[in-house]
Amino acid sequence: MEVRKIGVVGAGQMGSGIAQVAAQAGYEVVLRDLEEGYLERALTSIRRSMGKLLEKGRLDQETHDAALARISTTLHLSDLGDCDLVVEAIVEHEPAKLELFRELDGLVKPGAILASNTSSIPITRLAAGTRRPERFIGMHFMNPVPLMELVEVIRGHLTDDETAQTVLRVARRMGKTPVEVNDYPGFVSNRVLLPMINEAIQCVMEGVATPEAIDQVMKLGMNHPMGPLALADLIGLDTCLSIMEVLHRGLGDKYRPSPLLRRMVEAGLLGRKSGRGFYRYDEKGNRI
Structure with a gap:
């Protein structure tokens, strides 16, 4: 499966970082949160972070400008409907995540992958709240996302090989080193x-x-x-x-x-x- 467009739900510290590294990797990114103020703060944080990379010579001006142009923001989950991969990065609260994934499951296209950036909640339990457990996976980034190399990749009990391989490729394209771990509370990290x-x-x-x-x-x-x-x-x-x-x-x-x-x-x-x-x-x- 080819991923071209990535949705990120949650514009906090983790979500904004994930949006940044996805855009820097060449993906179109839609960043969603509940209030315009959260999105504005996220964009400010992304600009500041990318500005530091530009100053240090880790990004050139063209790459910097193109990455920023690839990020759009929205208050509406429906705007993520055509994404190939959606990464959830909201509060670490299982009922809230389950509610979000049930809604996303009914909105995104049938072949899209749903991923959680949860730092501890078992992926199989979250996947069970959707009708696509085979296309559900854990994608646990480290904080701060733009600087930290690791992404823990966690298969649920029914996650299929194509989903896992696709997410591993996406993580590598983002400049990360993905490490596959099994689905236990807290994973390894x-x-x-x-x-x-x-x-x-x-x-x-x-x-x-x-x-x-x-x-x-x-x-x-x-x-x-x-x-x-x-x-x-x-x-x-x-x-x-x-x-x-x-x-x-x-x-x-x-x-x-x-x-x-x-x-x-x-x-x-x-x-x-x-x-x-x-x-x-x-x-x-x-x-x-």
């Missing part, structure tokens, strides 16, 4: 990463060390480019909690979310996007 973040949060709660000290230990001692608590702020503490809840339900009690993580989410301390998490941030997301 978040099954390994989120318990580490959760344990770092537990260390804060128990007074083992300050957030700064914990992050410094992991950066200097384990050579991590970013400490786990700064990374949690980047991901969003609400998203971290959602992933831990999926892991807890699917894999057992050792994945129980830290009570401090729950309290911080309840207090609206979500990380960079709210201006405060384990650290404080300005309007541009820079740490202060």
Whole structure:
């Protein structure tokens, strides 16, 4: 199957990044969200990101301009009807994703592939909400999408070979390295990463060390480019909690979310996007 046009549902940090790398790869892109303001913020973010690549010489002016011209935005799911591949990148909440995929299933053309950027929810469960489970797959990008090389590709129980091979080709054309993993809660990346973040949060709660000290230990001692608590702020503490809840339900009690993580989410301390998490941030997301 040839993919020429890609739909992206959700214009947040992940969705805007996916739209950007798809457009840079030469695909026509339709980016959809619920409010015009979200779409405007996404386009601003894409322009800023691509502008940095242009300044660094990683894009030339012609490629930069052509990629931006390939991105259109919409408030209407029906505008994704002629897409060959639609990637969902909305909130990490299973009922919301299932509702979206049921609607998309009735709107997009019969041969189109539906993909979820979910970071933890089993693909087979999401695929079961559609009438095309053989053309349903997980396509889990890493954050920030324009810079991170990995895409986890997750087949559901009924995903067919053609769908998997098509998505692998699309990911490679986007400049990514796709890695196929099996359909378990959290897949590989978040099954390994989120318990580490959760344990770092537990260390804060128990007074083992300050957030700064914990992050410094992991950066200097384990050579991590970013400490786990700064990374949690980047991901969003609400998203971290959602992933831990999926892991807890699917894999057992050792994945129980830290009570401090729950309290911080309840207090609206979500990380960079709210201006405060384990650290404080300005309007541009820079740490202060």
